[in-house]
Amino acid sequence: MEPRLDRPKEAIDRLFEAAVAARAHAYAPYSRFAVGAAIRTASGAVFAGANIENAAYPVGLCAEAAAIAAMVVAGEREIAEILILAEGGEPIMPCGACRQRLFEFATPETMIHSAGPAGVALSLTLAELLPHAFGRQSLAP
Structure with missing residues (x-):
């Protein structure tokens, strides 16, 4: 599946640059698999994160x-x-727990872009990545 870059190239470039900068600060001494992530919010703000590993493996934090x-x-x-x-x-995709975290703050149409150093390799909507998701709509009123 090809990347769907229906956003202006500058918007994707901004996310890419933020993810590259975050990835440079990843703490991955055990796996040596550094990951960076960058989110654009509905207001246009960009927030980045990197993975942070821990010797007690399950205590790590995804980008x-x-x-x-x-x-x-x-x-x-x-x-x-x-x-x-x-x-x-x-192409790197969010783990199951992160898919659920994304679903909490995104819509089914939210775009998830997977990139390597050369650029975006794959783009999917959150609905394609996590069909039939459990969320607040699943909870009793």
Whole structure:
């Protein structure tokens, strides 16, 4: 599936640059798999995060979760799109927990861009990435 870059190139470039900068500060001494993520909110603000590993492996933090935390701390609540950047053989996609985190603050139409050092490799909507998601609409009133 080809990247769907229906946004202006400058908007994607801004996310890419923010993810590259965040990835440069990733703390990945165990896996050596540095990841950067950058979120653009509905207001146009950009928030970035990097993965942070821990010797007690399950205690680590994904780049997407770090970017979402920065967004929430700044008072923002709506993800318009996210770009995730890593070096690897396949396009990098959010883990299951991060897909759920994204669903909390995004819409089914929110674009998820997977990038490597050369640029965006794959773009999907959140609905394509996480069909039939559990969210606030699933909770009893």
